[in-house]
Amino acid sequence: MSLMAEPSATGRFGEFGGRFVPETLVPACQELEAAFAEAWADPVFRAELDHLLRTYAGRPSMLTECKNLGGQLGIRLVLKREDLNHTGSHKINNVLGQALLAKRMGKKRLVAETGAGQHGVASATAAALLGMECKVYMGAVDVDRQALNVFRMKLLGSEVEAVHSGSRTLKDAVNEAMRDWVATVETTHYCLGSVMGPHPYPFMVRQFHRVIGQEARAQSIEMLGDVPDVVVACVGGGSNAIGIFSGFIDDRSRLVGVEPAGGAAVSRAQPGVVHGMRSYLMQDEYGQVQEAHSISAGLDYPGVGPEHSYLASIHRAEYPNVTDAEVIEAFQLLAKTEGIIPALECAHALAWIVRAAPEMQGQTVLMNLSGRGDKDVAQMMDVLGI
């Protein structure tokens, strides 16, 4: 059986996951679980989704070999180009799936949380395409540092609400989206942006992102003649990482999920419950959730998807972390050596590759370039003092 089989009946991967939501939301989660299972098994739904992925999102995304940077590092470095999807990141895979499903369930409205704004933009895009109403919650700190994406969402017809509670970043945007959903559950679908939250979200979102791993495996074999030695992705909630890992979970490939040093939930390995799931969580001695700190808004999250906690606990994947300084270097390095500006989130994965390259000499390394860096340019101008 695959290491990425379905979760247990209670929505658990090992001892992680579950459904820790207010009673009000239990029927909605049950309904979603049943609707997803039914749709995923329905060839008509799958064909509709595949059609959108091909003709709207631009799939399959290609592999690009980085000969310049790979040569410099002494490895064979290949990028999975999720940055070339419509809306600029992998987030569109999940959002098209959920929006189609929501519509099938008769929901008229989407709510979403967003950190860097990539999931918010993807949600706003799907809502525009499918004629749905959409409201995106975004931490006030992130609204400031990702002004471009805020404007994109508004342009796409969505309402964006800045969240001023708590740390005013991604975790608080999730809280506010859940509060909205508690009040509007009869007409609204919560379009959750990562492999987190209550069951069935971690499972469902992973299934929608499996396409990344499926394509990447076939493409790797064609380009490299084999699966890669190492597969690397950044991890906030962990959706792009789970997507690419899914293609190689039962292979010999080493799987590496890179967290920001200021949001290293897996390294701390302390289980907690927030946002509907039991998973590794940054918390203080009383169980208060701590604020993550990262240069990238998309990884500024104190928890992690439960399946990552599971993969870490069974030692199938490893979760190192990198500092903001290493990320800033990696961001510029890819731009200068390969002509590709990565999202700050993905620069985390590259930063680890740069650090670990001396121990990976001659190996093939596949990195998920999950988003493009245009959104980060203004912030980086400040950081670099340009």
Add this chain to the structure above:
Amino acid sequence: MTGMLETEFRAKRATGRKLLVPYVTGGLQGWQDAVRAVVAAGADAVEIGIPFSDPVMDGPVIQLASQRALDQGATPISILQEVRGLDVQVPLAVMLYYNTVHHAGHERFAASLRDAGVVACIVPDLPLEESGPWCEAADAAGIETVMLAAPTAPDDRLPRVCARARGFVYSVGLLGVTGERTALADTATALARRLKAVTDVPVLVGVGVSNAEQAVEATRVADGVVMGASVVRRILEGGPEAAGDYVAQVRAALDAESA
């Protein structure tokens, strides 16, 4: 075995009294005086909130109070220590989010509640399916776990929720988070009526019961009300005394109605 809270609520209900449970955010400046004030004003029990960093079932007022308490250094341990000094003659319940329990450990946390003199516990992000381990530990320590029932629950779910409820059943008054509303939602009495049809455990409506008039309206069907945001707002704006005056007003309205 029926616990102290449920025994007392059943006895009071039998006399025709409508049950009134104000909510006070623990750790907030002056919170102990607020508890004493609402008890003096006729509360039948008090629900003490243990603040959490991510209170997803709470609206702006209780979020603000929780944040303030946390900023002032409140912890579950400091609040439970202060509970011991309250010396009030009504049952005390705590409302907290599940990670507070999960982090401390079920048995350990249940024991710390019992040692502090708390008799019941409300965990709004712990639905029936996930409640087993906590309820077992709470039962063993003699802590009554109040279960919430939501307006979205299908008919076959309500009896199962009620069967697991100790103390009382918390009938969620509306689709949404805690906070004051201009009118009592239709769902409030509708759900309370559905619950009364399937259980003998006292049914109290909470979330969105915002003034004396709405409390009276809710208790035409339910056995009582939990009042949160409207009490906490008065503590924030006018201190313990303002909360006491308000609860006295609600008490009088409930008593006038049931007289």
